Amino acid sequence: VDLTHVERQQVEPAGLMLSSKPQPCTRSPRVHGSMRSVLRKLVQTNIASPAHASAPVTAAMKKLEEIEFDNLTLRTLPVDDSYNPNTRQVPGACFSLVAPGKVDNPQLVAASPEALSLLDIDPSEIKRPDFVKFFSGNRPLPGSQYAAHCYAGHQFGYFSGQLGDGAAMYIGEVVNSAGERWELQFKGAGPTPYSRAADGRKVLRSSVREFLCSEAMYHLGVPTTRAGTCVTSDTRIVRDPLYDGNAIRERATVITRIAPTFLRFGSFEIFKPTDSQTGRTGPSVGREAEMLPAMLHHTIRTYYPHLWAEHGGDALAASHRAGNEDAWHPLYRAWFGEVVRRTASLVAAWQAVGWCHGVLNTDNMSIIGVTIDYGPFGFLDAYDPNHVCNGSDDGGRYTYKAQPDICRWNCAKLAEAVKWALPERIAKAELAVYDEEYRRTYTRLMRAKLGLTKQEEGDEGLVADLFQLMDEAGADFTSTFRTLARFPMDPAADPSAARDTEDALVSYCTEPEVLAAQRGSRIPPQNLTMLLQLAQRDPALLAQLGATPGMIQEEAERHKASEKLRAMSAQDKARADRTAWAQWLTRYGERLGREVAAGADPAARVATMNATNPRFVLRNWMAHEAIQAAEGGDFSQVQDLLELLRTPFTTENEDASFRAAVARGRRASEPSAVAAPASAEEAAAAAATAPIATSRAAQAAATGEGGGDDYDAAVAGRAE
Incomplete structure (x- = not known):
């Protein structure tokens, strides 16, 4: 189907x-x-x-x-x-x-x-x-x-x-x-x-x-x-x-x-x-x-x-008459x-x-x-x-x-x-x-994204904790949800699949130095210090600058979180990400277990999730490279990208992409492990789902x- x-x-x-x-x-x-x-x-x-x-x-x-x-x-x-x-x-x-x-x-x-x-x-x-x-x-x-x-x-x-x-x-x-x-x-x-x-x-x-x-x-x-x-x-x-x-x-x-x-x-x-x-x-x-x-x-x-x-x-x-509005x-x-x-x-x-x-x-x-x-x-x-x-x-x-x-x-x-x-x-x-209406629609969509057919009181908390984890880890939005379909409904019966899913999820988390640059305060540190002092001494003057004490405090928290990330090694963050994912996946597995007990079909769950969570979205790097080619007179990349975006939920070649993600996740938190490089097929399949670092100009x-x-x-x- x-x-x-x-x-x-x-x-x-x-x-x-x-x-x-x-x-x-x-x-x-x-x-x-x-x-x-x-x-x-x-x-x-x-x-x-x-x-x-x-x-x-x-x-x-x-x-x-x-x-x-x-x-x-x-x-x-x-x-x-x-x-x-x-x-x-x-x-x-x-x-x-x-x-x-x-x-x-x-x-x-x-x-x-x-x-x-x-x-x-x-x-x-x-x-x-x-x-x-x-x-x-x-x-x-x-x-x-x-x-x-x-x-x-x-x-x-x-x-x-x-x-x-x-x-x-x-x-x-x-x-x-x-x-x-x-x-x-x-x-x-x-x-x-x-x-x-x-x-x-x-x-x-x-x-x-x-x-x-x-x-x-x-x-x-x-x-x-x-x-x-x-x-x-x-x-x-x-x-x-x-x-x-x-x-x-x-x-x-x-x-x-x-x-x-x-x-x-x-x-x-x-x-x-x-x-x-x-x-x-x-x-x-x-x-x-x-x-x-x-x-x-x-x-x-x-x-x-x-x-x-x-x-x-x-x-x-x-029959309208004036005065009868x-x-x-x-x-x-x-x-x-x-x-x-x-x-x-x-x-x-x-x-x-x-x-x-x-x-x-x-x-x-x-x-x-x-x-x-x-x-x-x-x-x-x-x-x-x-x-x-x-x-x-x-x-x-x-x-x-x-x-x-x-x-x-x-x-x-x-x-x-x-x-x-x-x-x-x-x-x-x-x-x-x-x-x-927003809450009803959003909750329904999130249940579909997680493959949940039954309503439970704790579902909103499960979703909220997932997003908090993704925020702290810098997890890729699209790839994370797509990968969750790989998690077995009975993790104990298929521990290998559960571990592979965890590895792949870790691979989609952002490295600390990149995340620190993205999540740092938007105000230079020296200015932030002065504004924090101003927030305490003269909130009225701060308001004239278009700010509130709450905004400045939020920027201070961003700066603090950024500094913490800068002090963390890539391996330490990957291990922390793995721990966080393991804890959340345990709860998710328990929730899926109750779905199974209620008669849910595992195959139908995967089909629903794969029809709800896209594999491909229009990432900036994809558009940028197609635009660069078009500006040079080659329009074929725009046409190819249009064709790709017509089938965002495709499962073709997805196994190769998943295997590449699993290998990356294992290498990230186990630096001493020696893993074979991704094959050409895995690399090609992974490329279209991966973000890419670009310069500010790009x-x-x-x-x-x-x-x-x-x-x-x-x-x-x-x-x-």
Whole structure:
């Protein structure tokens, strides 16, 4: 039974002077060989296996000229049709009509036939010589109409006023042969009225990352926008990748994104009156009476049709009279509650795969509960609840552990945004379901990750202690959970397998000097001492610096832990890690024993865990090497990586990878032991699951940092 997509079906709904820069990954891989050879080997193996082949496309496929556009959103919501491309405030409109800019010599980096099939596009169309013209903005698709969305938002906790699609463009909506409505969108196709001082373009680095991660998240079972194409060009744009004054000319690149809609929380914040902290207002303040009902009705009728039907939306609209707005409250309340539940479920799915968004501003929150706007995102390598993947998040607002609370805060801001239609007291009653939904979904996912089918009171404690161990040991998130499927349900009956699992888990823990560098205080020691003294003498002055005594104390604890790690040898840490794992695995084994006593099937447990815990995620080093090759004109590594990410739960060649991990674990804590080096097969299989140490420059390139990339708008918003 192919359980690859079980989790998707379950998860989908129906400042202080801190230097929170992304840290190098956990350790250098003990493998050799190029990325190209590793991916080729794995991809060829996976494609050859029918169990991991994509589901055949059965819909009626069409040529590009036959795609059926039905641009309902532009017909329903207010549109600025001036075609004025100049940066400006746009009151009274949800969209502005625009035109994409053309690029020189467009070239296809990669395409996702699966994503394009949502639009009924025949895969053979990708091979057309003029395919790239349609998906670079050089030639319009028949029936398309380009527009940029006007929205506002809270960025890093502060209201920033009008934001909008500064680099994205609505292309149109396609109703496919199955009756599904999909919005097609460009990203990087040129300036719009919302581009501010930017050029509306994107570089190859950030475009490849978003393209790959969108598809990777889909195959991981996480609700997400899709990516159809990635097209680069010979048009050059100037960027300063490291903000060090060394600007370079990079390839202008355009991707296409696909989702039912790209409406977001910020879409409804355009009516916000003057903010008391920032002094900014939404562009359509004062127009909520005429615009907000139309926006809500379009959103609910189109993307929540079950709620519209259940609450008699058509009848309400037909009989609506001014002054009878209360009649809509039950429908609005049901809709808001569903948005809250979908958002809570979504962030639980992020946490379960160890994924950080990086820029969880309200304008980056989907109104239908899918992942949107892939900027400085990152999958966890070594588990670190305080991990910050966004180099511009100096205050650590968007850490991995903060994501559930931040998304709840964002839901509260949505409640404020629609208060003219739904009183806040009613909306906030629905907001109370967020924590319950998050905990329910997260607990279910964690039980699946550990192969537990029965509920026990102590399960949350078992999970919490596992994460504490992983935090202290710097255990690799993805590889740790994947390896736990190897642990026998009856350890006493199979001590060899239990020991091998323990060895492998030790191998995925971070060496002390690397962990010390990652986990140390983000404040220089001499500054930290002064701030600790200031926290005792003058907390008010400390607050003016954007800090609290608690924050400074936390930094002091980080410094203390880092110094302790620096004093530890690699062998001592490996032995400590082994002891910690042995203790936790004993408890886990006892818990599994109770599963067996209740009739659990060991084979089904392994299948469930392997269908829940991915073997492959988009690690930064993998993206970085593919991007480097693409910048040199070789797009095959991006294409190979896309193929690999399509089968994240594959078990092909996994035994070789596991054997290599076991050998590393034994060598780590037993330095006197002589172990044979990993074979070429083991090395190749291990490479794609191992983190890799990178320089700061390489990390910046891998995460897409630099002028003009996806979080520039957030930086600019704060700078203003």
